Amino acid sequence: MEKLDKRMEELLQSEGDLTEKQRNILAAATEMFAQKGFAATSTSEIAKRAGVAEGTIFRHYKTKKDLLLSIVSPMMLKMISPFILKDINKVLDQKYERFEDFVRAMIKNRQEFLENNLQVIKVVIQEIPFHPELRDEFIKHVGQKVYQRFLETVQFYQAKGQIADIPPAMVLRYVSSVIIGYFGTKYVLTPEGWDDEKEIDEMIAFLAKGLAPV
Amino acid sequence: MEKLDKRMEELLQSEGDLTEKQRNILAAATEMFAQKGFAATSTSEIAKRAGVAEGTIFRHYKTKKDLLLSIVSPMMLKMISPFILKDINKVLDQKYERFEDFVRAMIKNRQEFLENNLQVIKVVIQEIPFHPELRDEFIKHVGQKVYQRFLETVQFYQAKGQIADIPPAMVLRYVSSVIIGYFGTKYVLTPEGWDDEKEIDEMIAFLAKGLAPV
DNA sequence: ATGTAAAGTGAGTAATCACTCACTAATTTT
DNA sequence: AAAATTAGTGAGTGATTACTCACTTTACAT
Numbered sequence: 001m002e003k004l005d006k007r008m009e010e011l012l013q014s015e016g017d018l019t020e021k022q023r024n025i026l027a028a029a030t031e032m033f034a035q036k037g038f039a040a041t042s043t044s045e046i047a048k049r050a051g052v053a054e055g056t057i058f059r060h061y062k063t064k065k066d067l068l069l070s071i072v073s074p075m076m077l078k079m080i081s082p083f084i085l086k087d088i089n090k091v092l093d094q095k096y097e098r099f100e101d102f103v104r105a106m107i108k109n110r111q112e113f114l115e116n117n118l119q120v121i122k123v124v125i126q127e128i129p130f131h132p133e134l135r136d137e138f139i140k141h142v143g144q145k146v147y148q149r150f151l152e153t154v155q156f157y158q159a160k161g162q163i164a165d166i167p168p169a170m171v172l173r174y175v176s177s178v179i180i181g182y183f184g185t186k187y188v189l190t191p192e193g194w195d196d197e198k199e200i201d202e203m204i205a206f207l208a209k210g211l212a213p214v
Numbered sequence: 215m216e217k218l219d220k221r222m223e224e225l226l227q228s229e230g231d232l233t234e235k236q237r238n239i240l241a242a243a244t245e246m247f248a249q250k251g252f253a254a255t256s257t258s259e260i261a262k263r264a265g266v267a268e269g270t271i272f273r274h275y276k277t278k279k280d281l282l283l284s285i286v287s288p289m290m291l292k293m294i295s296p297f298i299l300k301d302i303n304k305v306l307d308q309k310y311e312r313f314e315d316f317v318r319a320m321i322k323n324r325q326e327f328l329e330n331n332l333q334v335i336k337v338v339i340q341e342i343p344f345h346p347e348l349r350d351e352f353i354k355h356v357g358q359k360v361y362q363r364f365l366e367t368v369q370f371y372q373a374k375g376q377i378a379d380i381p382p383a384m385v386l387r388y389v390s391s392v393i394i395g396y397f398g399t400k401y402v403l404t405p406e407g408w409d410d411e412k413e414i415d416e417m418i419a420f421l422a423k424g425l426a427p428v
Numbered sequence: 429a430t431g432t433a434a435a436g437t438g439a440g441t442a443a444t445c446a447c448t449c450a451c452t453a454a455t456t457t458t
Numbered sequence: 459a460a461a462a463t464t465a466g467t468g469a470g471t472g473a474t475t476a477c478t479c480a481c482t483t484t485a486c487a488t
Contacts, residue, residue, distance in 0.1 A: 019465070037344045039253035043446060053467045058447060060465090126343050129336070130251045170416055173395050181391025202384055210424025233435070257476060267437045272477060274435090 024050040025057055029067055034119045038068050038127050065131075072127065072134060075120045076141055082109060083146045099157040100208045107179060107200060118187060147172070164213045175207055238264040239271055243281055248333040252282050252341050279345075286341065286348060289334045290355055296323060297360045313371040314422045321393060321414060332401060361386070378427045389421055 018026075028050035032041040043064055047054040061067040096102040114121065128134050154168040163171060182203055186194060232240075242264035246255040257278055261268040275281040310316040328335065342348050368382040377385060396417055400408060 021466075037251070037253055039251055040344065042444075044444085054446090055448080055468065056466050059467095062447095064446065122343070126340075129340050130254065166416055166420075170413070170420075173399055174392055174417070174420055177391045177395025178388055180395070181387050185387055199384070202380055203388070206380070206384075206388055206424045209426070210420045212423070235436075256474075258474085268476090269438065269478080270436050273437095276477095278476065 021050070021052050021056060022060055025052060025060070025067075026071060030071055030119050030123060033068065033071070033127070034122045038064075038123075039130070068123075068127065068131075069134075071120060072124050073137065075117065075124055076137060078113070078117070079121070079124075080141050080146050083149055099162045099211070100204050102153065102157070103175065103179075103204055103207065104200065107182075114183060114187070161213060163211045166211075171211060174210065178203060178207060235264070235266050235270060236274055239266060239274065239281075240285060244285055244333050244337060247282065247285070247341070248336045252278075252337075253344070282337075282341065282345075283348075285334060286338050287351065289331060289338055290351060292327070292331070293335070293338075294355050294360050297363055313376045313425070314418050316367065316371070317389065317393075317418055317421065318414065321396075328397060328401070375427060377425045380425075385425060388424065392417060392421060 025046065029041070029046045032046060032049065043057055044054055046067075047057055050057075057067065061070060096105060124134070124138075128138060150172055151168050154163065154171045157163045158165065158168065158171075182199060185191065186196075186199075239260065243255070243260045246260060246263065257271055258268055260281075261271055264271075271281065275284060310319060338348075338352075342352060364386055365382050368377065368385045371377045372379065372382065372385075396413060399405065400410075400413075
């Protein structure tokens with residue numbers, strides 16, 4: 001666990017000691033990958049937008065794909081780090097008496113993160129279907145670690161009699177489907193007159209009612 | 215409405231009078247677009263897999279993008295046609311006493327279609343972020359037509375006292391989120407030991423309970 | 429059988445692609 | 459300040475790209 005934390009820290013603060021030009025390259029590449037997709041973006045375009053010679057890109061990244069991975073891989077870890085870092089785990093496990101409060105805390109916790117990283121997350125989602133290594137990495141992290149951890153959480157609240165006795169995997173799917181639907185609606189469809197507080201309250205009320213024991 | 219139906223029929227049965235080579239081209243392109251994405255697939259690869267000269271592709275499709283659109287556009291109409299064709303609308307509106315039965319019928323209705331068109335649907339989902347015209351077309355059809363129609367359906371069951379008095383748009387989002395999560399889990403993650411009947415029963419029970427009036 | 433239109437071909441084209449390399453500029457180490 | 463390491467450059471590379479066109483083959487109406 002110590003080693004994992006260390007490796008993660010490296011990746012999380014990996015943009016600290018970069019040159020300005022290097023940061024420009026990452027920013028330009030992220031923008032264009034998000035907009036046009038990885039395959040439809042040329043390295044010459046990236047160089048142009050970054051205000052950099054094309055050779056400079058390849059000084060830092062062996063291939064174009066290397067550039068993609070150095071944008072996307074750290075983000076995958078960032079996405080899930082709150083769920084598998086031990087100090088935060090303690091908080092998750094013990095703080096919330098009711099399942100509803102736990103869900104609300106999860107949403108708030110990830111909302112700011114989402115807003116600050118919309119573009120990179122867009123790239124991750126868009127490119128996963130085309131790059132098996134990305135898919136594998138995602139499944140390995142989210143599937144094995146986060147999924148297992150949340151399964152236990154569901155069972156915890158089932159044992160407390162707050163959630164009906166349906167298979168935990170189903171509970172998890174319903175909850176995550178509705179939450180993903182919430183974020184998707186908000187950030188992809190961006191409807192007018194959207195009241196965050198009210199949406200979250202109603203959503204959690206719906207989930208709690210649907211999952212309540214008979 | 216007559217005109218719409220006619221235009222739709224054209225598109226729906228549009229693969230009838232094609233040459234064998236033309237059908238090979240469409241099949242090969244669909245396969246490769248689904249696997250590698252539109253931008254990463256070359257016309258020479260498509261020609262090779264279709265067993266056809268590269269020039270043959272451009273005899274039938276002015277550009278590579280034209281080929282994509284002729285695969286994707288008819289599918290968009292197929293996806294939503296059951297919801298906006300009038301004869302089927304009658305069925306939807308009157309047949310089901312309970313909201314649960316309506317939802318179950320919707321799922322069964324679209325399940326076979328999904329299974330028969332997984333590849334093309336994959337292409338649609340994958341390419342929408344990169345092609346604004348596709349996004350617009352999708353929003354125009356699904357957003358304006360299907361969404362409005364389902365809003366009315368929700369209000370219908372709310373008036374019958376079967377669904378709680380929460381905003382119909384929220385109801386619609388919860389239901390569609392969970393159903394999309396169901397299809398997504400089944401066809402993207404393809405878990406082992408998946409019991410369709412049980413999954414659907416539990417899912418509908420959860421939705422009904424969560425949406426029931428107080 | 430013959431004429432005509434449509435289907436199919438494949439070599440050719442300019443443009444663009446990701447990437448290299450010999451070189452200079454800037455930064456850090458000693 | 460000198461030496462050494464790293465960052466940055468941009469012209470140049472062969473390969474590949476989407477697409478064209480003069481031509482041949484096939485299908486079908488007369």
